[in-house]
Amino acid sequence: MSKVVIFDWGGVVESHENDMQDLKLAKIRMLRRFSDALSDEEILKGFTDVNSKGAKMGTSNNKEEIIDWINLIQKNWKINVPIEDFILAYEEEGRKVKYYKDVVDFAHSLKGRCKLAILSNLLPIDKKRIDEQYDLSYFDKVYLSFEMGLSKPNKKVYDYVIKDLQVLPKEILFIDDDKKNIEMAKKAGWQTCQAFGYELDKIKKAVEDFLNISTI
Numbered sequence: 001m002s003k004v005v006i007f008d009w010g011g012v013v014e015s016h017e018n019d020m021q022d023l024k025l026a027k028i029r030m031l032r033r034f035s036d037a038l039s040d041e042e043i044l045k046g047f048t049d050v051n052s053k054g055a056k057m058g059t060s061n062n063k064e065e066i067i068d069w070i071n072l073i074q075k076n077w078k079i080n081v082p083i084e085d086f087i088l089a090y091e092e093e094g095r096k097v098k099y100y101k102d103v104v105d106f107a108h109s110l111k112g113r114c115k116l117a118i119l120s121n122l123l124p125i126d127k128k129r130i131d132e133q134y135d136l137s138y139f140d141k142v143y144l145s146f147e148m149g150l151s152k153p154n155k156k157v158y159d160y161v162i163k164d165l166q167v168l169p170k171e172i173l174f175i176d177d178d179k180k181n182i183e184m185a186k187k188a189g190w191q192t193c194q195a196f197g198y199e200l201d202k203i204k205k206a207v208e209d210f211l212n213i214s215t216i
Contacts, residue, residue: 002167002168002171003114003115003167003172003210004165004167004173005110005115005173005207005210005211006117006161006175007103007107007116007175008118009118009120009122009130010177011176011177011197012175012195013099013130013134014130014197015097015098015099015197016177017196023097024044026093026094026097027043028040029093030090031077031079034077034086035077035078038077046073047073058121058122058145058146059146059148060146061124061146066123066124067083070086073086074086087125090125091128094129099133100198101133103197103200104135106200106207107134110207110211111138116140117139117140117141117142117143117165118130118136118139118141118142118143119143119157119161121152122146127144141164141165143164152180152181155184155187155188157184158190159188169188172185173190173191173192173206174193175195175206182194191210193207
């Protein structure tokens with residue numbers, strides 16, 4: 001069983017439809033728990049500014065850096081709540097974001113037919129949500145950016161995965177919604193499927209062709 005199917009998370013399982021509308025609403029709801037002084041636009045702009053300043057967040061599992069990121073958010077919006085309350089609100093609102101359970105069910109159905117892996121850019125405080133949605137125990141390998149210290153589409157990510165899996169690049173099928181991530185995977189020699197979670201038929205067809213099996 002040398003072939004490997006690797007799934008992304010955001011966009012493939014968690015919805016990124018309509019310019020990430022569900023995620024944006026989750027951020028707005030979260031901040032509304034602590035303050036109603038800002039407009040929706042100001043809240044979203046503030047997240048963009050914080051993320052641009054805290055670019056390491058997706059590639060760091062350092063507790064102090066996570067706290068610094070949360071403190072920066074709080075400073076930007078002039079709120080002051082316990083870190084635990086902030087994380088709880090983040091997790092609770094994140095769970096309300098739409099996700100594609102049929103994609104998860106399909107991924108789980110492949111168990112035993114090939115190796116299964118996850119490759120995703122995310123924050124440490126997202127891990128509980130991705131586990132609740134995907135059930136990471138089904139997967140042979142889980143590659144998360146904050147644990148690797150690297151994020152897609154950095155070429156080193158793909159080199160790391162190939163070395164860890166100990167398979168030929170052509171034996172990997174990578175499913176991701178982001179064009180930049182797909183293009184780098186192609187350069188690494190992987191087979192690819194650029195698709196969103198609402199394109200399950202496209203994902204199934206790509207896997208069927210890759211494994212040369214019936215997935216129905």
